Structure formats: structure tokens, C-alpha cells
Amino acid sequence: xxxxxxxxxxxxxxxxxxxxxxxxxxxxxxxxxxxxxxxxxxxxxxxxxxxxxxxxxxxxxxxxxxxxxxxxxxxxxxxxxxxxxxxxxxxxxxxxxxxxxxxxxxxxxxxxxxxxxxxxxxxxxxxxxxxxxxxxxxxxxxxxxxxxxxxxxxxxxxxxxxxxxxxxxxxxxxxxxxxxxxxxxxxxxxxxxxxxxxxxxxxxxxxxxxxxxxxxxxxxxxxxxxxxxxxxxxxxxxxxxxxxxxxxxxxxxxxxxxxxxxxxxxxxxxxxxxxxxxxxxxxxxxxxxxxxxxxxxxxxxxxxxxxxxx
Numbered sequence: 001x002x003x004x005x006x007x008x009x010x011x012x013x014x015x016x017x018x019x020x021x022x023x024x025x026x027x028x029x030x031x032x033x034x035x036x037x038x039x040x041x042x043x044x045x046x047x048x049x050x051x052x053x054x055x056x057x058x059x060x061x062x063x064x065x066x067x068x069x070x071x072x073x074x075x076x077x078x079x080x081x082x083x084x085x086x087x088x089x090x091x092x093x094x095x096x097x098x099x100x101x102x103x104x105x106x107x108x109x110x111x112x113x114x115x116x117x118x119x120x121x122x123x124x125x126x127x128x129x130x131x132x133x134x135x136x137x138x139x140x141x142x143x144x145x146x147x148x149x150x151x152x153x154x155x156x157x158x159x160x161x162x163x164x165x166x167x168x169x170x171x172x173x174x175x176x177x178x179x180x181x182x183x184x185x186x187x188x189x190x191x192x193x194x195x196x197x198x199x200x201x202x203x204x205x206x207x208x209x210x211x212x213x214x215x216x217x218x219x220x221x222x223x224x225x226x227x228x229x230x231x232x233x234x235x236x237x238x239x240x241x242x243x244x245x246x247x248x249x250x251x252x253x254x255x256x257x258x259x260x261x262x263x264x265x266x267x268x269x270x271x272x273x274x275x276x277x278x279x280x281x282x283x284x285x286x287x288x289x290x291x292x293x294x295x296x297x298x299x300x301x302x303x304x305x306x307x308x309x310x
Contacts, residue, residue, distance in 0.1 A: 028146065032154060034059025035145040044175040046157025049099075050150050052090055052179065053137045056103055061110035064088035064178070069104065069221075070120025071095040073237045073293055075181040077300050082308045085116060089179035097125045098217040101224075102137035108228055117225060117232045118307055122239075122293075123207055123254050126214035184297065188290040196240045199292035203243070208250040210257055218261040222269060231268050233307060234258075238274040239293060241283040251275060274306065 031038040032045070033054035042059060044051045052060075060067065066087035068074055071094060079087035090103055100119075107114055144150050159165075161172045174182055189195045210218075225232045236255050244251055259271050275283060282288055288299030295303060 031145075032151070032158065033057075033145050034063075035142065037062070041177045043177050044179070044181075045154050045161055046170075047150050047154050048181075049092055050136055050141060050144060051154060052092060053103055053106060053141060054145055055179075056090070056106035057142065058110065060088045060090065060179075061107045061112040061114060065114065066116035066118070067104070067107065067114050068118045068120070068179075069100045070118075070237075071122065071125055072181070072183070073122055073124075073295075074118070074120035076183055076295065077304060077307075078176065078178070078180040078182075079304065079308075080176070080178060080180075081301075081304060084308075087116070087118070087178065089176075089181070091120065091179075091181070093181070095125065096128055096130065096217075097214045097221065098131060099137070101217055101220055104221070104224055106137075108224065113228065114230055117230050119221070119225075119232060119234045120237050121234060121255075121258055122237045123251075126210040126218070126258075127207060129211045129213040131213065183294075184290055187294050188296075192286050192289055192291060195292045196242050196286065196289075200243045200246050203247050203250075205250060208247075208254045210254075210261075215261060218258065222262045222264070226264065226266055226269060229268060232270070234262075234269065234271045235307065236271075236273045236275055237293070238279065238283045238288075238295075238299075238303065240286060240289055241280055243292065244275050244283060272306075274303070 028036050029038065032042065033051060034040075034042045035054055035057050037058050039059075040063060042055070044055075064087060065085040066079070066082075068077065068079060068087055068089040068091055070091040072091070075089060075091035075093060077089060077091075079089060090107075092099060092103075104117075157170060160170050161174070164172050169186075171182075171185065174186075176182065236258075239251065255273055255275070262269060262271075273279075282299070282302060288296055288302065290296045
């Protein structure tokens with residue numbers, strides 16, 4: 001009995017080993033994150049943070065010369081019209097400043113150098129000391145591409161999007177191959193003006209404070225960009241004028257604090273405030289927004305022209 005059991009056990013182990021190897025080779029061949037360099041036109045299907053972090057290993061630096069860093073406020077800006085160089089929108093939903101550090105660090109580890117960057121800044125990004133990105137934005141995550149629960153979840157999201165099974169929640173065309181997140185149909189509110197009034201009442205002085213970890217992260221971000229000679233435009237996201245005017249002093253002071261985190265005088269890194277008075281033609285036009293801050297397609301196009309200097 002023991003002899004037959006041993007043979008059966010060895011057979012099971014061998015079959016499991018072959019299955020594991022087969023699945024690993026299949027995952028490598030599918031290369032859904034572009035980690036192995038087999039696929040060129042890939043996109044995010046789900047698990048956005050892990051997906052874009054893994055794309056930063058090869059896909060982003062090998063196929064794009066510029067990068068957009070920021071939260072959801074910049075995530076839907078499509079840089080495709082920019083003809084001079086190709087930008088990848090690496091913005092993440094709900095991203096804090098500290099989330100950008102491991103993402104950028106991974107891109108800079110490639111021999112293919114990123115040449116330009118746009119960095120979106122907003123008080124939301126510097127309120128929290130949380131280090132959620134460090135939980136999975138590390139080199140160990142690389143092995144996720146060979147096989148993991150996260151990979152299975154991405155395959156599931158991909159299947160849902162390919163088959164258009166839940167178009168209202170997971171639109172098939174939500175993410176572009178340049179990282180842009182076209183979430184307008186998901187975020188748009190029926191009454192933008194009412195949403196802005198609601199948000200205006202929620203803001204308090206503590207919302208404009210820069211926490212210690214985000215402050216250190218800002219300084220580290222500037223250091224990384226400067227050390228790698230990346231031409232960078234840091235911009236203060238255009239806040240709807242009714243919100244900005246109601247908290248004008250706090251917003252102005254906040255922007256000055258952000259600029260103070262960069263003490264050098266390198267022309268490669270510039271700061272631009274899209275809440276200045278002569279930009280009120282944009283922030284005062286509420287058709288440029290889909291809610292209390294995210295931009296409409298019209299607003300995206302106008303801001304893109306400003307960012308690209310057209």
C-alpha cells in the first residue's frame with residue numbers, strides 16, 4: 001500500500017509542478033503588465049496601483065519619454081495630443097505624494113531615461129502620513145507578474161471589460177494605453193454647482209496642512225527629478241473658483257509652503273499656479289468640471305494646452 005501511495009504522491013507532485021510551470025509560462029506570455037517586454041500596447045484593467053507599479057519596471061520607461069504624476073485630479077488628462085514626446089499618465093486614484101516616490105523610483109531604475117514630468121499638486125495629497133504604497137510598491141511585487149491573487153484579479157477585470165459585462169462600473173474603454181483613466185461617466189454629477197457648494201462647506205484649516213511624511217516626500221520627489229535631470233513642471237491643480245475664493249488665504253499659503261519644499265534654483269523644475277487671478281477664466285467656468293474638482297473633457301483639453309505650452 002505504501003509503495004502505491006508513494007507513487008501516487010510523486011505523480012501528484014509532478015503534475016502540480018508541471019501545472020505551476022505551465023501557468024507561470026502562460027502568465028509570462030500574456031505579459032499583462034509589460035514586465036517581460038513582450039507586449040507594447042498594454043493598459044490597466046484593474047488593481048491600478050499594482051498594475052502601474054509593475055508597468056513602471058519596463059513598459060513605461062521603454063515606451064514613453066514623459067510621465068504625469070498625481071491623484072485622480074490629473075488621472076483623466078489624456079496627453080496623446082502632445083506631439084513632441086510621449087507622456088504616460090501614471091496618476092493614481094486617491095494618490096498621496098508619498099505614493100509617487102516608489103513609482104517614480106521604479107521608472108528611474110530603467111536604462112531608458114524619462115526626460116519630462118508633470119506633477120499635479122493639491123492639498124488632498126499632503127494631508128495624510130499613511131504609507132499605503134509601501135505595502136506593495138516594492139521590488140517583491142515583481143513576482144506578482146508570474147502568478148498571484150492580484151494577477152488573477154486583474155485577469156478577472158480584463159475579462160469583464162473585454163466582454164463588456166458591467167459597462168456602468170467597468171467600462172471597456174476606461175483606461176488608455178498611455179495610462180489615462182477616462183472616468184468621466186463614472187464621476188460626473190448631475191449638478192456641478194451644487195456639488196461645489198457642498199465641498200466648499202467641508203473644507204477646514206487642517207485640510208491645508210502639510211503632514212511630515214508628505215513634506216519629506218515632496219523634498220525627495222524634487223531631489224529625484226533634479227538628480228535625473230528631468231525637466232519638470234509642478235502645477236497647482238485648478239480649483240473651482242467658488243471653492244478657491246471661499247478659502248483663498250489657505251490655498252495661497254498652501255502653495256507657498258509647497259514651493260518652500262524646493263530650496264534649489266534649478267530651471268529644470270518650475271512651479272505653476274493654475275489658481276492665479278488671470279486663470280479665473282478657466283476656474284470660473286464650471287463647465288470645465290464634472291464635480292467639485294475633476295475636469296471635464298473640455299477642461300482637460302484647455303489645461304493640456306497650458307501644460308504643453310501650446
